[in-house]
Amino acid sequence: MKAARVSVYLGEDHPIYLEGLVRAFRARAEFEVVGSSGDGRQALDEIRSLAPDVAILDENMPGLRGNDVLAAIKRDGMPTRVVMLSASVDSAVVFRAVANGVSAYLTKDSDRATICDAVAAVARGQTVLAPQVQAGLAGEVRLREHETRPALSPREHEILEQTASGLSAPDIARELQISTATVKTHLRNIYEKLGVSERAAAVAEAMRRGLLE
């Protein structure tokens, strides 16, 4: 016996690309396009009421990002499976999607057969990750695991900011109305948390970790 047709919803803000997707799915009898939108907010609303089998979402949409729509769908406990489509392969974005329970993550330069096949696989409960995505994801996971966020205290963060602005310890002491000795103590603690032993390196490390700027 044959299963019912797979209902799909398309969230994609580029009209031409959307048109291409619609045509691709219409060309295969096992799919049924039940709706589409170029706005994340509207897409989420319609997905909630239509409850399609699969929602294909572009990460870059006005209103809500694909990942936000994904998160909302999963928070609701809906059975709708989500396929993310993204032009770039940003490891952080991929990571978030996977963490949120995405069923497939494909790049937008995939051809129609690849996309349709992936959606079919997702409808059967499988998970599909594009090869380019897998590499980035592995790196991201490794990164997050043994990083264990040192998390600077508010005071330390404040002092590191001033240091990055070029202020010396005495400068900062005046600025914060504390003694130079205290500033130096904070700096030493910052160095330890960041695994460095000097101002410039601390600033570089902090910026790489997104703690600064």
Add this chain to the structure above:
Amino acid sequence: MKAARVSVYLGEDHPIYLEGLVRAFRARAEFEVVGSSGDGRQALDEIRSLAPDVAILDENMPGLRGNDVLAAIKRDGMPTRVVMLSASVDSAVVFRAVANGVSAYLTKDSDRATICDAVAAVARGQTVLAPQVQAGLAGEVRLREHETRPALSPREHEILEQTASGLSAPDIARELQISTATVKTHLRNIYEKLGVSERAAAVAEAMRRGLLE
């Protein structure tokens, strides 16, 4: 009397988007699609031999970026006019395209009518810039005018990198087999170029400008 049909060449690496473009142009009798490719290098070769009236290029293509193809076409002195299509609006990319003599710069979320009309206008010798693009361009021009890119020399960049790694001037001197005095001179020049007066601030500023990391 009516002019001859406008021959267009399409450089676009997303199969689905390319398909959409081809369909859009075929639907209007005044255009004739003479070729297409998803690879920048191949696109340039074919444009050189086909000499279309207008070449529509995606900025993000494997082989050669849209801007590189544009530069090559203009370097050759070809009469082919170029329309750039880009998903993101990166001011630096827009600036380069305009500097290279692009005839139109559109975003990929434009609808088919907008794109086709722009190409028709370009064929008549007009220049078209999408609204989102104009704002960024204005900003970029302003930026370049009174900023005059400090652009660190290779040696300076090298020394700044080591500084960001936590090395002291004597350390760097040993590393690079030069005297400490020279390292300090380079550092002072770096400070001046970046508008700071201290290592940590230099590192912070360099990272913000994308010179580091």
Add this chain to the structure above:
DNA sequence: GCGCGGCTCCTCCGATCGGATGAGGGCACT
């Protein structure tokens, strides 16, 4: 109540920093 972490402060010291200033060689563009 006891511990832990955050915040505060102290001294002593050698190493390093940044400012000021000067100078010479190499290479490219004009």
Add this chain to the structure above:
DNA sequence: AGTGCCCTCATCCGATCGGAGGAGCCGCGC
């Protein structure tokens, strides 16, 4: 031939840095 940039090196000096090693106070959680 001259100009400008890059790279090189030097000296002198006061200010600052980072390391080492203390210490006390407060608030939160167990």
